[in-house]
Amino acid sequence: MATSSGSERFTVRPYQKKDRERLREICLATAPKKVYEDEAFRERILLMYSDYYTAFESAHCFVAADEKDEAVGYVISAPSFRRYRFKFLPLLPRLFRLSHSAAKYWLFRLCEKQHAKEYPAHLHIDIFPAYHRLGLGTKMMDALMLHLKEIGVKGVMLGCGAKNLGGNAFYEAYGFTCLSRTADTVCWGMKLQ
Numbered sequence: 270m271a272t273s274s275g276s277e278r279f280t281v282r283p284y285q286k287k288d289r290e291r292l293r294e295i296c297l298a299t300a301p302k303k304v305y306e307d308e309a310f311r312e313r314i315l316l317m318y319s320d321y322y323t324a325f326e327s328a329h330c331f332v333a334a335d336e337k338d339e340a341v342g343y344v345i346s347a348p349s350f351r352r353y354r355f356k357f358l359p360l361l362p363r364l365f366r367l368s369h370s371a372a373k374y375w376l377f378r379l380c381e382k383q384h385a386k387e388y389p390a391h392l393h394i395d396i397f398p399a400y401h402r403l404g405l406g407t408k409m410m411d412a413l414m415l416h417l418k419e420i421g422v423k424g425v426m427l428g429c430g431a432k433n434l435g436g437n438a439f440y441e442a443y444g445f446t447c448l449s450r451t452a453d454t455v456c457w458g459m460k461l462q
């Protein structure tokens with residue numbers, strides 16, 4: 270018999286505009302505590318892990334929603350690094366008063382850049398802590414992978430903080446391959462075609 274504590278309480282569906290604020294809440298709830306003390310840091314995190322995608326890549330985002338159809342987690346992606354680079358880079362100096370070269374440095378140290386040829390898509394996934402280990406990450410990832418395959422993307426990658434043991438265990442369990450590792454970041458990739 271199905272219980273009400275598992276992932277069957279939730280629906281994985283495409284992102285809708287009404288989810289935007291909820292995604293921002295999830296983003297902050299899973300970010301370092303510093304987001305509540307440092308406004309500039311908070312805005313940067315929101316742009317990097319939520320707002321850019323809901324504004325420019327909303328067709329490639331999925332949520333896990335509860336019985337009230339409210340999102341408790343999201344997976345957001347940009348299928349083309351080239352497009353991401355051209356859309357995202359100009360936002361940085363304007364929003365954060367970074368010089369253009371500082372913004373460029375910031376973007377280009379991302380591991381997305383290093384692996385973009387073979388893995389042009391990248392993703393971020395975040396779930397409210399109360400809903401971890403219910404299989405929602407796996408379900409959202411399945412929905413995104415299917416979508417990326419359908420639109421002909423050849424590979425997807427992501428960078429995960431090296432200290433994020435749960436995140437790295439999740440990617441490994443899902444079947445990602447470790448592409449590179451530094452003291453700060455582990456880059457994971459998966460071929461889709």
Ligand SMILES: CC(C)(COP(=O)(O)OP(=O)(O)OC[C@H]1O[C@@H](n2cnc3c(N)ncnc32)[C@H](O)[C@@H]1OP(=O)(O)O)[C@@H](O)C(=O)NCCC(=O)NCCS
Pocket residue numbers: 299394395396397400401402403404405406407408428429430433434435436438439440442443
């Ligand atoms: C990482 C995250 C998306 C995983 O989602 P989830 O719904 O909790 O994961 P699932 O329930 O689908 O887990 C699938 C498998 O991944 C592995 N896994 C997931 N979380 C794990 C953890 N914290 N520790 C060890 N293994 C873990 C397990 O093998 C798990 O299978 P099991 O539960 O049968 O043992 C979620 O924990 C999260 O949002 N974390 C905070 C934000 C974050 O770190 N995002 C990634 C940043 S790069």
